[in-house]
Amino acid sequence: MDPHYHPKSLEPAVQREWDDTKAFVAPDASGKPKYYNVGMLPYPSGKLHMGHVRNYSINDALCHFLRMKGYNVLQPMGWDAFGLPAENAAMAHGVPPAKWTWENIAYMKRQLQSLGFAIDWTREVATCSPDYYRWNQWFFLRMREKGIAYKKTGTVNWDPVDQTVLANEQVIDGKGWRTGATVEKREIPMWYLRISQYADELVDALDGLAWPEQVKQMQRNWIGRSYGVEFTLPYAPETAARMADGKAGLKVYTTRADTIMGITFAAVAAEHPLAAEAAKGHAKLAAFIEECKRGGVMEAELATMEKKGMPTGLFVLHPFTQEPIEVWVGNYVLMGYGEGAVMAVPGHDERDFAFAKQYGLPIAQVIDVDGQAYSTDAWQPWYEAPGVNVHSGKYDGLAQAAAIDAVASDLEAAGLGAKRVQFRLRDWGISRQRYWGTPIPIVHCPKCGDVAVPDEELPVVLPEDLVPDGSGSPLAKSPAFYECKCPSCGADAKRETDTMDTFVDSSWYFFRYTCPGATAMVDERADYWMPMDQYIGGIEHAILHLLYARFWTKVMRDMGLVKVDEPFRNLLTQGMVLNHIFSRRTDKGGIAYFAPEEVEVKSDAEGRITGAALRADGSVVDYGGIGTMSKSKRNGVDPQDLIDRYGADTARLYVMFASPPTDTILWSDSSVEGSFRFLRRVWKLVHDHLAAGPAPKRAGADLSGELKDLRFKLHKTIDKVGDDYGRRLQFNTAIAAVMELLNALTDVKDASPAARTVAQEVLEAAVLLLSPVVPHIATVLWAELRPGTRLLDQSWPEVDREALVQETIELVLQVNGKLRGHLVVATDATREAIEQLALATDAAVKFMEGRPAKKVVVVPGRLVNIVV
RNA sequence: GCCCGGGUGGCGAAACUGGUAAACGCAGCGGGCUUAAAACCCGCAGCCGCGAGGCUUGCCGGUUCGACUCCGGCCCCGGGCACCA
Numbered sequence: 041m042d043p044h045y046h047p048k049s050l051e052p053a054v055q056r057e058w059d060d061t062k063a064f065v066a067p068d069a070s071g072k073p074k075y076y077n078v079g080m081l082p083y084p085s086g087k088l089h090m091g092h093v094r095n096y097s098i099n100d101a102l103c104h105f106l107r108m109k110g111y112n113v114l115q116p117m118g119w120d121a122f123g124l125p126a127e128n129a130a131m132a133h134g135v136p137p138a139k140w141t142w143e144n145i146a147y148m149k150r151q152l153q154s155l156g157f158a159i160d161w162t163r164e165v166a167t168c169s170p171d172y173y174r175w176n177q178w179f180f181l182r183m184r185e186k187g188i189a190y191k192k193t194g195t196v197n198w199d200p201v202d203q204t205v206l207a208n209e210q211v212i213d214g215k216g217w218r219t220g221a222t223v224e225k226r227e228i229p230m231w232y233l234r235i236s237q238y239a240d241e242l243v244d245a246l247d248g249l250a251w252p253e254q255v256k257q258m259q260r261n262w263i264g265r266s267y268g269v270e271f272t273l274p275y276a277p278e279t280a281a282r283m284a285d286g287k288a289g290l291k292v293y294t295t296r297a298d299t300i301m302g303i304t305f306a307a308v309a310a311e312h313p314l315a316a317e318a319a320k321g322h323a324k325l326a327a328f329i330e331e332c333k334r335g336g337v338m339e340a341e342l343a344t345m346e347k348k349g350m351p352t353g354l355f356v357l358h359p360f361t362q363e364p365i366e367v368w369v370g371n372y373v374l375m376g377y378g379e380g381a382v383m384a385v386p387g388h389d390e391r392d393f394a395f396a397k398q399y400g401l402p403i404a405q406v407i408d409v410d411g412q413a414y415s416t417d418a419w420q421p422w423y424e425a426p427g428v429n430v431h432s433g434k435y436d437g438l439a440q441a442a443a444i445d446a447v448a449s450d451l452e453a454a455g456l457g458a459k460r461v462q463f464r465l466r467d468w469g470i471s472r473q474r475y476w477g478t479p480i481p482i483v484h485c486p487k488c489g490d491v492a493v494p495d496e497e498l499p500v501v502l503p504e505d506l507v508p509d510g511s512g513s514p515l516a517k518s519p520a521f522y523e524c525k526c527p528s529c530g531a532d533a534k535r536e537t538d539t540m541d542t543f544v545d546s547s548w549y550f551f552r553y554t555c556p557g558a559t560a561m562v563d564e565r566a567d568y569w570m571p572m573d574q575y576i577g578g579i580e581h582a583i584l585h586l587l588y589a590r591f592w593t594k595v596m597r598d599m600g601l602v603k604v605d606e607p608f609r610n611l612l613t614q615g616m617v618l619n620h621i622f623s624r625r626t627d628k629g630g631i632a633y634f635a636p637e638e639v640e641v642k643s644d645a646e647g648r649i650t651g652a653a654l655r656a657d658g659s660v661v662d663y664g665g666i667g668t669m670s671k672s673k674r675n676g677v678d679p680q681d682l683i684d685r686y687g688a689d690t691a692r693l694y695v696m697f698a699s700p701p702t703d704t705i706l707w708s709d710s711s712v713e714g715s716f717r718f719l720r721r722v723w724k725l726v727h728d729h730l731a732a733g734p735a736p737k738r739a740g741a742d743l744s745g746e747l748k749d750l751r752f753k754l755h756k757t758i759d760k761v762g763d764d765y766g767r768r769l770q771f772n773t774a775i776a777a778v779m780e781l782l783n784a785l786t787d788v789k790d791a792s793p794a795a796r797t798v799a800q801e802v803l804e805a806a807v808l809l810l811s812p813v814v815p816h817i818a819t820v821l822w823a824e825l826r827p828g829t830r831l832l833d834q835s836w837p838e839v840d841r842e843a844l845v846q847e848t849i850e851l852v853l854q855v856n857g858k859l860r861g862h863l864v865v866a867t868d869a870t871r872e873a874i875e876q877l878a879l880a881t882d883a884a885v886k887f888m889e890g891r892p893a894k895k896v897v898v899v900p901g902r903l904v905n906i907v908v
Numbered sequence: 909g910c911c912c913g914g915g916u917g918g919c920g921a922a923a924c925u926g927g928u929a930a931a932c933g934c935a936g937c938g939g940g941c942u943u944a945a946a947a948c949c950c951g952c953a954g955c956c957g958c959g960a961g962g963c964u965u966g967c968c969g970g971u972u973c974g975a976c977u978c979c980g981g982c983c984c985c986g987g988g989c990a991c992c993a
Contacts, residue, residue, distance in 0.1 A: 080993095082993095083992090083993050085993090120993070123992075123993065124991080124992065124993085125992075125993085196991075197991075205991075206991080207991040207992065208989095208990090208991055208992080209991075209992045209993095210991085210992090211991095254912055254913060255912085257911085257912065258911065258912050258913095258987095258988075261910090261911050261912080262911075262988090262989085262990090264911095337990090337991085338989080338990090338991095339909090339910085339989050339990075340909075340910090340988090340989055342909090343909040343910065343989085344909050345909090376990095391909095465990090466990070468990080469990080469991085471991095472991065473991090474991085541991075542991095542992095542993070543990095543993085546993085578987090578993095579912085579913080579986095579987060579988085580987055580988065580993080581988095581993080582912075582987080582988070583911090583912095583988060583989080583990085584988080584989090584990065584993090585993080615913090615914090615986090615987090616986070616987065618986070665985085665986095666985080666986075667986080667987095668986085668987075670992075670993085671992090671993095672992060672993095697920085697921095697932085697933075698920060698921080698933095699920065699921065700921090702913090703914080703921090704913080704914070704985090704986055704987080705920080706920095706986095708919080708920075708934095710919075710920085710934065710935075711919080711920065711933070711934035711935080712934095713934080714933055714934050714935095715933085715934095717933095717947095718933085720947090720948095721948095724948090763924090764924095767924095768924070770924085772920090772921070772922085772932085772933095773921095773922070773923095773924090773931090773932080775932080775933090776921090776922075776931070776932035776933075777931095777932080778932095779932055779933075780931075780932065783932090851928095852927080852928045853928095854927085854928080854973085854974075856973075856974090857927095857972095857973060857974045858974095859928055862928085894973085895973060896973095897927090897973055897974075899927055899974095902927055902928085903927055903928070903974090905927080905973055905974065906973090907973045907974090
C-alpha cells in the first residue's frame with residue numbers, strides 16, 4: 041500500500057472502475073425496495089458553483105447510504121437548459137444560445153463526473169432537446185382541450201426604447217437594464233394555466249407531506265385561501281349612465297364584511313374600466329393614470345412605493361344605506377388581483393387608514409374591542425383585530441363571525457352578493473416573448489383564429505441558429521419560423537412566436553427520468569419510481585417551482601398519465617451559498633457586476649466591508665452586501681480549483697462538514713486544508729495499521745477497560761452516524777463523530793493482538809461510515825483492509841448492542857442550577873441512592889453552605905440539581 | 909411593504925425531546941521532530957480575574973429548580989414576492 045494519499049491518481053481510477061461496471065445504472069425493477077433520489081436539475085450557466093456541489097453531495101451521500109441499507113437507488117441528472125442567460129450570453133458574444141448551452145452542458149457534465157457522483161447517466165434529460173419539449177407542447181394542447189390552458193391579457197414590463205418585454209430581473213429601479221429607459225406596464229394577450237382550479241387540493245394536500253414545516257407554511261400563505269364576501273357596490277345614477285357596461289355596479293371582494301358600515305370610499309386600479317371612463321374629459325386624472333402605468337410589475341416594488349390616488353368624480357352607492365361613495369383611482373390597487381377594485385374601510389384597514397389620512401377622507405370606527413380607546417389620530421394594531429360591531433345599525437353588538445354572516449345574508453337577499461372563497465394564488469401565465477424556450481404549438485389563422493398544431497406535427501422545433509439582439513423576440517422576426525399554413529383550413533397563417541415559461545420544463549422532468557426513450561410523455565416505469573423518495577434543492581424554490589411541479593403532477597394524474605397525487609414524498613431545502621456582491625451603475629442607468637476576485641475590499645475595524653475598488657484600474661465599485669451565488673451577479677465560486685488542488689473527496693467532505701445542509705452559508709475556503717488533512721490522516725492510520733501485518737480475526741472475550749471503551753465509542757458512533765444520515769440528514773455531525781472515533785483510536789497506545797483486532801474493527805467501520813461522503817478514498821482503503829472484497833458490495837455496519845452496555849455513568853451535579861461537580865453512579869442506581877450520593881459529595885456540601893436542600897431534581901442519566 | 913428562515917468564541921459550527929454552552933474542525937499560541945522548511949506528533953486555548961470565583965448564545969423582558977431551546981417586544985442579516993432559475 042502506498043504510504044501517501046494521492047487523490048489525483050486514485051480518484052479517476054475509481055471512477056473508471058464504476059464506469060466499467062456500470063455501478064450506478066439503476067434497473068427499473070428489482071427485488072429490493074426502490075429509492076428515487078433527485079437533486080434539482082441545474083441551469084447550465086457555464087460552470088458548477090459551490091451551491092451545486094453542496095446540493096449534489098447531499099444527494100450522493102444519501103444515495104450511497106441507502107444502497108448500503110439495501111435499496112435499489114436511482115440518482116439521475118439533467119439540465120434546465122432553456123432560459124434567459126443563454127440569450128444574454130448570445131447578445132454579449134454573438135453565439136447562438138443553443139451552442140452556448142450545449143457547450144456548458146458538456147463542461148458541467150465533466151465536472152459532475154470528476155466529482156464522482158453516483159449518477160445514472162443513461163437517463164440524462166436536457167429540456168432544450170426536442171425529444172423533451174415536444175411533450176411540453178403535447179401536454180399544453182391536452183390542457184387546452186380541457187380548458188386548463190386559456191388565453192387572456194396580462195401585464196408585462198415594457199421597455200419603450202428596445203421595444204421589448206423585460207423580465208423583472210432586467211428592471212433596475214424602474215428602468216430597463218440596457219437602455220435605462222423608464223419601464224412601462226403593458227397589457228398583452230398571454231396563455232394561462234388554471235392552477236386556481238387546483239388551489240384547494242394544493243393547500244389541503246400539504247398536510248400529508250413530509251416536508252419542512254416552513255416550506256408548507258410558505259405555500260399555504262402563497263395560495264392564501266380566504267373566506268370572504270363578494271358583492272356589488274351599485275353605480276350611482278350618473279355613473280350608471282356613463283359606464284353603460286351592462287353591469288349594475290362595482291364588484292369588490294372583502295374578508296371583512298363585518299366592517300361594511302365603515303366604508304367611506306372605494307378604490308380601483310388605474311387599468312380599471314371605471315377609471316378609463318372617468319378620465320374622459322378629465323385631463324388631470326388621465327395624466328395620473330398614465331403616471332400609474334410607469335414602472336414595472338414587481339410586487340415588491342408596488343408594495344413599497346408611495347401610495348397615491350385621485351378621485352374620479354364617479355360614485356357608487358353603499359349597498360345598505362344607499363349613501364354615495366366616491367370612487368378613487370389608487371396606484372396600490374392591482375388589476376390582476378380579484379376584481380381590480382376594493383371597498384375602503386379606513387377605520388379598520390391599515391392601508392386604507394394611511395390613504396384616508398393622506399387625502400383627508402373620513403375615517404369611521406365600526407368595530408370595538410373591549411377596553412381599547414379608538415382615535416383617528418394614529419393607527420393602532422387592534423383596529424384590525426376581530427371585535428364587536430358598533431355604529432353599524434342593525435349589526436351593532438354582533439361579534440365578527442356573526443356580523444359577517446348577517447351582512448352576507450343581507451347582501452344575498454338584496455341580490456348584491458354572496459360568500460365566496462378566494463385565493464391569493466393567481467393563474468400561471470406561461471407566455472414569454474422570448475426565443476430560447478419551448479414554442480407554444482398554436483397557429484393564428486385569419487379565418488379560424490387560434491388553431492392547435494396537430495399532434496403528428498409535434499414537436500414545433502425551435503430553430504437553433506438565431507441570435508437575439510435585445511429588441512423583441514428573434515422568432516417574431518423570423519418568417520422561416522412563423523410563416524405556415526392553417527392546419528384547419530390550409531390558408532396562410534402565422535405561428536405563435538411566444539415560448540413557454542421555463543418553469544414548465546422543470547415541472548415534470550423527474551417523471552421523464554424514470555422512462556428514458558418512452559414513446560409517450562411517460563410510461564409505466566414512472567409508476568415504479570414515483571413518487572420521488574427524496575428531493576433536494578435550494579430553499580429559493582420553496583414556492584414557485586415546487587408548487588408548479590405539484591400542480592403539473594395533479595393534471596397529469598387527472599389525465600390518467602400517472603398514478604401519484606404528489607410528486608415529492610420528502611423534501612430537503614438546502615440553504616443558500618452566499619458570496620459578496622460588487623456592482624457599478626452604467627452610464628445608461630443599467631447595472632454591471634464584478635466578480636469578488638476582481639476587486640480589492642476595504643473593511644472597518646469589525647471586518648465589515650465599507651468599500652471596494654477594481655483591481656484592474658483602481659476604480660471604485662459599490663459593495664452590494666451578500667447574496668446567493670449566481671451567474672447574473674457574477675459572484676459564483678467554481679469548485680474546479682478545489683478539485684484540481686485537493687481532489688473531489690476533499691471538496692465534498694469540506695462542503696458537507698462546513699454546516700448542516702439547511703443552513704445558509706457565506707462562502708469561504710479558508711479551512712479546506714483541514715478536510716484534506718483529515719483524509720490524509722485516515723489514509724496514514726490505515727497504512728500504518730496494515731504495515732504491522734494482519735490483525736487476529738477475533739479478540740478474546742476479555743478486553744482491557746481501554747479497549748472496551750473504544751468499542752463502546754465505536755458502536756455509539758455507528759449508531760449516531762446512521763441516525764444522522766438516515767433520519768436527521770445532518771452530515772457535519774456525522775463526520776465530526778467519525779473524527780472523534782479516530783481520535784480515540786489514536787489515543788490507545790496498545791500494540792497487543794487484541795488491540796490490533798479492535799483497531800481493524802474501528803478502521804473498517806470508519807471507512808464504511810465515511811464512504812457516502814468520500815467514496816473514492818473509501819473504495820481504495822476498503823480494498824486494502826479487506827483484500828478481495830469491494831466497498832460497493834458492503835452493507836451498512838451493524839451496531840453491537842452488547843458493546844453499548846455500561847456499568848457506571850457520570851452525572852452532572854448542580855447546586856441551584858449551577859455546575860458544581862460530577863458524580864459517578866451505577867447505571868441502575870435508584871433515584872434515592874443518587875440523591876444520597878449527590879448530597880454527600882464535597883462540592884454539594886461546599887456550595888450548599890449549610891442550607892438545607894429545598895428540593896433535589898434528578899434527571900436519570902443526566903444530572904442532579906440540588907435547590908437550596 | 910408582505911410571507912418564510914437565521915443571529916452561539918477570532919472563524920465554520922455542536923448541544924436532536926427544557927438538563928454540563930462551545931463537541932468536531934479552521935486560524936492562533938507553546939513545545940517536539942528536522943541543518944532548515946514542509947509534513948507530522950504532543951499540549952494550551954470563550955471573556956474577566958493571580959486565585960477562589962464571576963460573566964457569556966443579537967438586544968430587552970417573562971415562564972421554570974434549570975432556557976441556545978418556550979413566551980412577548982425590538983434590532984440586524986438572508987430567501988421568496990408570480991418574466992433570474
